[in-house]
Amino acid sequence: MNHSPSPFRRRAFLRGTGITLALPWLETMSVCARGADTAGGMAADEIPKRSVFCMWGLGLNGRDFTPTTTGPDYEITPILQPLERHRRDFTTVSGLKLTHSGGHGGDRTFLTGTNTHASSSKLRVSCDQELADAIGHQTRYSSLTLGIRRGTGFGNPQDNTLSWSRSGTPIPAENRPHVLFDKLFRPDTADTLAEREAAFARRSSVLDSVRGEARAFADRLGKVDREKLDEYFTGIRDLEKQMQVEKTWLYEPKPSVDAPEFGDEQGLDPTRSGLDYRRYQRLMYDLITLALQTDSTRVISYMARMDNSDGTGAFKGEGNPYGYHEMTHHGEDPDKLRWWTKADTWYMEEWAYFLDRLKSVKEGDGTLLDHTMVVWGSSGGTINAHNNHHLPAILCGGGGIGVKHQGHVVKENAYLGNLWQTMFGVMDVPVPKNFQGGEADGVIGEII
Numbered sequence: 001m002n003h004s005p006s007p008f009r010r011r012a013f014l015r016g017t018g019i020t021l022a023l024p025w026l027e028t029m030s031v032c033a034r035g036a037d038t039a040g041g042m043a044a045d046e047i048p049k050r051s052v053f054c055m056w057g058l059g060l061n062g063r064d065f066t067p068t069t070t071g072p073d074y075e076i077t078p079i080l081q082p083l084e085r086h087r088r089d090f091t092t093v094s095g096l097k098l099t100h101s102g103g104h105g106g107d108r109t110f111l112t113g114t115n116t117h118a119s120s121s122k123l124r125v126s127c128d129q130e131l132a133d134a135i136g137h138q139t140r141y142s143s144l145t146l147g148i149r150r151g152t153g154f155g156n157p158q159d160n161t162l163s164w165s166r167s168g169t170p171i172p173a174e175n176r177p178h179v180l181f182d183k184l185f186r187p188d189t190a191d192t193l194a195e196r197e198a199a200f201a202r203r204s205s206v207l208d209s210v211r212g213e214a215r216a217f218a219d220r221l222g223k224v225d226r227e228k229l230d231e232y233f234t235g236i237r238d239l240e241k242q243m244q245v246e247k248t249w250l251y252e253p254k255p256s257v258d259a260p261e262f263g264d265e266q267g268l269d270p271t272r273s274g275l276d277y278r279r280y281q282r283l284m285y286d287l288i289t290l291a292l293q294t295d296s297t298r299v300i301s302y303m304a305r306m307d308n309s310d311g312t313g314a315f316k317g318e319g320n321p322y323g324y325h326e327m328t329h330h331g332e333d334p335d336k337l338r339w340w341t342k343a344d345t346w347y348m349e350e351w352a353y354f355l356d357r358l359k360s361v362k363e364g365d366g367t368l369l370d371h372t373m374v375v376w377g378s379s380g381g382t383i384n385a386h387n388n389h390h391l392p393a394i395l396c397g398g399g400g401i402g403v404k405h406q407g408h409v410v411k412e413n414a415y416l417g418n419l420w421q422t423m424f425g426v427m428d429v430p431v432p433k434n435f436q437g438g439e440a441d442g443v444i445g446e447i448i
Contacts, residue, residue, distance in 0.1 A: 044364050048138070049401045049427050050298040050372040052288065053128050055110045055162055055379065056347070057307035058328050060392055062382025064341045066094055072407035079344045082352040083394075089355065089369060090396040091405045091447050093419060095389075095412035098379055099439060102388035104308040106379025107159045111301065113417055113439030114164075117157070123168030124437050127420045128301045133166070134429040139297050140249045142242075146180070146284065147173030147303035148270050148311035158308050162301040165238050173303060175270055177283040178262045184287070184296050185257045188250075196250060255294035260286055270311050277313050278350065285354040293361050293368055305347075307380070315343050328385035351376055355396055370400030373423050377416070391416055395423075395447065402426045402448055409446045415439050422448060 065079040074092075076084055083090060100109045105116040111128055115121035128143055136142020145163040152170035153160035163171040174180050188196070260283060262268060267276040268283065284302070291297050305312050305324070314324040320339050327343065330336035354374070361368035376394040381387030393416065399405065403426060411418070417440025424431050425443060 047364050047371050048295060048298050050292050051131055051423055051427060052300045052372060052374040053111060054302045054304050054376055056305040057310060058324055059378045059380025059382060059385035060344045061340045065392060066382050067092060067408040070408045070410055074408040078341060079348055082349040086355045088405060089399060090394055092408045093393045093444060094410045096391045096393050096414055096416045097389040098416050101379045102386050104158060107303060107307055110379045111162050112164055113436035123164060125166045126162060126164040128163055128299050129165055130432050131429055132299045135298055139295055141297040142245060143299040144291060144297050145171045145173045145301050147175050148306055150175040158306055162303050167238055177268050177287055178265055180287050181259060184291055185254050187254055257290055275313055281350045282353055285357055289357045292372055315346050366400040369397040373398040373426060393419055398426060404447055406446050411444060415441060418442050418444055
């Protein structure tokens with residue numbers, strides 16, 4: 001065995017005559033990713049950088065959200081009040097815009113810059129997937145796509161996902177905490193491993209077949225159809241690449257993590273009646289924290305609230321008589337405005353819980369929050385919830401990887417994509433060609 005001070009690879013073996021024995025996890029190996037109880041004791045050069053993109057549809061009540069003063073010592077607003085204890089760990093960026101947003105279709109443009117749901121739009125890759133392409137090979141899951149609704153929702157007025165592949169294909173979101181836990185941490189059995197091996201073989205066979213059929217008539221197609229066919233082949237290559245990554249990790253053991261107390265699963269499925277929203281949201285935040293803490297992934301997108309029909313219930317259990325969409329069309333009704341601010345403040349209480357969780361995890365000389373950039377954002381403006389300008393955006397964490405928080409920064413008429421471009425720089429990932437389709441033209445220099 002090599003006794004050099006450098007860590008062993010994550011899974012090392014002793015090989016003898018006819019047998020292979022897996023070594024136990026040793027302190028000389030990287031402790032990152034083996035379990036929640038040991039994931040913090042890593043060397044500084046082992047600590048990864050992560051990015052989490054969260055979108056809250058329909059905007060919020062900008063009158064009680066946007067600060068009137070700037071800088072680290074700005075006067076905090078009613079909706080931001082729950083984050084006061086994290087004041088030095090986040091920056092509110094005001095004035096950002098999206099050209100192709102507003103209305104109820106901002107989900108598609110939030111991470112892509114694409115012309116939302118217009119039939120003539122050319123779908124683009126979302127920036128979370130561009131990050132995943134650059135760094136995702138280092139973890140079991142190149143990225144996680146989560147949402148308040150599962151699947152893609154493609155073809156409906158609103159999508160269920162923020163994430164789009166390089167071939168312009170929506171990536172299905174997962175919304176069930178217990179299913180997400182199983183995916184991340186439930187150990188595989190011999191039977192499940194055999195089933196997955198068989199599934200890989202079937203998928204490979206299908207991809208080979210459709211690729212062969214497509215090539216057979218490619219020469220008979222016109223220019224536009226050939227371009228479409230090339231997009232199709234790109235989609236096939238995406239699937240093959242994903243399969244290769246999955247196969248690489250198939251026999252690597254998952255991190256050892258105690259299962260949370262899920263309780264009644266019906267109360268944790270937003271597609272069914274009886275959603276216990278606060279319990280649901282905190283479990284999702286707990287699982288995102290565990291996924292990052294165990295280095296199961298370094299890139300996450302999460303559509304925490306949808307446009308139009310928001311999916312969260314807008315705290316009906318707390319006595320709110322209005323749906324979230326209804327409150328955004330308040331018509332200056334003082335009761336709707338009052339409940340709107342109350343609901344936004346309650347959502348922000350849950351976000352403060354998320355920051356608490358990230359901050360509670362020790363990593364080297366810092367915390368998980370110090371090494372993770374987490375965005376609270378919306379594609380709906382704060383002046384009017386359905387505008388495409390003055391978008392609410394809060395960048396949290398990242399203080400240990402280069403983010404210099406400034407409390408409140410005003411970037412009037414700057415692109416939301418500039419925030420993503422800033423995050424790429426902090427992640428040490430080059431900005432891809434045609435990033436955001438022109439919906440980014442610089443960085444937010446005040447925070448780096």
